[in-house]
Each structure stands twice: as C-alpha cells, then as structure tokens.
Amino acid sequence: LKVDREKKSQLKYYYGSQWVSIDQELVDYLINNKKLILSNLMRTNISDELFVQTVVWNNNYFKNKVYKFKENYENSNLRYINWNLGRPYTWESKNYDLLKDAIHSGFLFSRKFDSSIDNKVILKLINKR
Structure with a gap:
C-alpha cells in the first residue's frame, strides 16, 4: 500500500519480543500515551512486537530502566x-x-x-x- 509511517511519525520504530516484563510506572506511561501509540501503530503488522519497544526506546528514562544491559x-x-x-x-x-x-x-x-x-x-x- 506504500504507507510510510516513519516519515510522518515523531517516533523511531523498534521491535522485540511480545513478551515483556514491565513495572507499574511503565504501564501508567503506556496508558497515558494511548493516543500516541494508536496513531502510530494502529493497523500495523506485528504491532504487539512494536508498541512497547517503540515507546520505551523513544524515552531515555524507560529505555535505561527496561533495557539495562544494552551490550x-x-x-x-x-x-x-x-x-x-x-x-x-x-x-x-x-x-x-x-x-x-x-x-x-x-x-x-x-x-x-x-x-x-x-x-x-x-x-x-x-x-x-
């Protein structure tokens, strides 16, 4: 369909396991950013392997908290x-x-x-x- 979401998005996209372990603080952050998530990832392929990783990797605080061992x-x-x-x-x-x-x-x-x-x-x- 030649839809280029990245061109229009304020986010850089990341993917990973759909099985993630997160704490309540990140749950609250995801809920509070529901509009951003839906507008960028609704009707995408494998969105369950994109939305948490994309939100986390675009926020330095959560990126450093969840992905402690970057190496x-x-x-x-x-x-x-x-x-x-x-x-x-x-x-x-x-x-x-x-x-x-x-x-x-x-x-x-x-x-x-x-x-x-x-x-x-x-x-x-x-x-x-």
Whole structure:
C-alpha cells in the first residue's frame, strides 16, 4: 500500500519480543500515551512486537530502566536469559551466584529452569531470596 509511517511519525520504530516484563510506572506511561501509540501503530503488522519497544526506546528514562544491559540485548525486558550456552540455557546450581546477582541488578524473571535437570537451584532461589 506504500504507507510510510516513519516519515510522518515523531517516533523511531523498534521491535522485540511480545513478551515483556514491565513495572507499574511503565504501564501508567503506556496508558497515558494511548493516543500516541494508536496513531502510530494502529493497523500495523506485528504491532504487539512494536508498541512497547517503540515507546520505551523513544524515552531515555524507560529505555535505561527496561533495557539495562544494552551490550547484551538478550537480557532485555528485565528477564535474565542465557542464549549463549543454550537455546535458552537451563540454569543449574553452579549458576546460583549469577542468578543472585541478576536479582540484585533488577531482573524480574529468569528463564529457563527445569526441575528434572536441577531442582536444587530452584529451591535455593526460592528459599534464599
């Protein structure tokens, strides 16, 4: 249809996982910017993978808060995931210190755990938060 949204938009577009972890402050910001989001992303392809990322990356405060680890984009969305060691890597007890550091760094979630591979790391994190 030759629609060039970027030309008319005040935003630079970004994309990422539709699964994001955000706090109440960002939820409120997104709600307060509903008109901006709708006017720029309504009737777009894969808007569920665009709207949060676009709003966040166009706001330095939220960009620095949500995407803390710019050098390692896979640890974005406040989720701690290791894609280098696996697809994704399944955490084990030997990784406990990394996971503990991730909690203190502000990550809200981590992926991937499997009780049939290593239940001890799960129990340790539950009991030692």
